[in-house]
Amino acid sequence: MNLPRAIAATMVGLVATGVFAQTPGAARYDIGSPALQYLWVNPATGDDGNSGASNAPLETLTEAWNRIPSDTTLTGAGYCIRLMPGDYPEEALPVWMDSRFGAAAAPVILQAAGGPHSVRLHGYLNIHECRYVYLLDLDVVTDPGYGGGGNALHL
Numbered sequence: 001m002n003l004p005r006a007i008a009a010t011m012v013g014l015v016a017t018g019v020f021a022q023t024p025g026a027a028r029y030d031i032g033s034p035a036l037q038y039l040w041v042n043p044a045t046g047d048d049g050n051s052g053a054s055n056a057p058l059e060t061l062t063e064a065w066n067r068i069p070s071d072t073t074l075t076g077a078g079y080c081i082r083l084m085p086g087d088y089p090e091e092a093l094p095v096w097m098d099s100r101f102g103a104a105a106a107p108v109i110l111q112a113a114g115g116p117h118s119v120r121l122h123g124y125l126n127i128h129e130c131r132y133v134y135l136l137d138l139d140v141v142t143d144p145g146y147g148g149g150g151n152a153l154h155l
Contacts (some may be wrong), residue, residue: 031134034105035077039064040113042084043092055082060092061110061121068108070099077140078106083138085114090123096127102132112137126154 033151039052046059064081068074079102102108108130112119116137125140127133140152 004064011145013046022062031107031109032104034081034107036109037077038081039046039067039081040084041081043088044084046084054082055125057137061088062092065094065097065100070102073101074103074106074108076106078102078132080109080111082111082113085112085118086120088119088123093123093125095126097133098128098130100130101132104132105117105132107133109136110138113141124151124154128155136150 004125038054040046040057041052041059041061041064042057043059046057048059048063050056050058052058052064052067059085061081065080068079100108110133119137119141120139120141122141123133124142135153142152
């Protein structure tokens with residue numbers, strides 16, 4: 001068996017049939033209406049010295065992530081990191097996203113503020129030992145030269 005051809009055939013099969021994290025048309029998980037604190041991030045106009053409010057956004061996802069308490073289960077309110085539309089380079093992303101313990105009533109949400117396909121994260125998301133973390137409307141794109149272009153989500 002020619003291994004490169006077998007791999008290529010498998011990849012074509014995956015692309016042709018589609019690979020979905022959820023079955024199309026299936027009922028979606030309802031996260032409810034949790035109480036949330038918002039942190040806004042804008043790679044074009046933000047500054048990591050800002051408060052993270054909508055009118056004073058942070059520049060990097062790293063800084064927003066670092067403002068969420070670690071090693072403790074969130075109670076009362078969770079966090080929603082609202083990413084303004086744009087491209088987020090690898091250096092704006094945390095190397096490791098770990099030890100954030102959301103709860104059903106207080107989750108951690110990373111969400112594209114402009115809706116689907118408005119935010120492109122150019123690097124890996126390495127999420128380790130976290131609970132109730134939701135990724136909404138994000139495109140995670142690894143550039144061909146960066147780590148070989150694979151492993152976009154490492155959970």
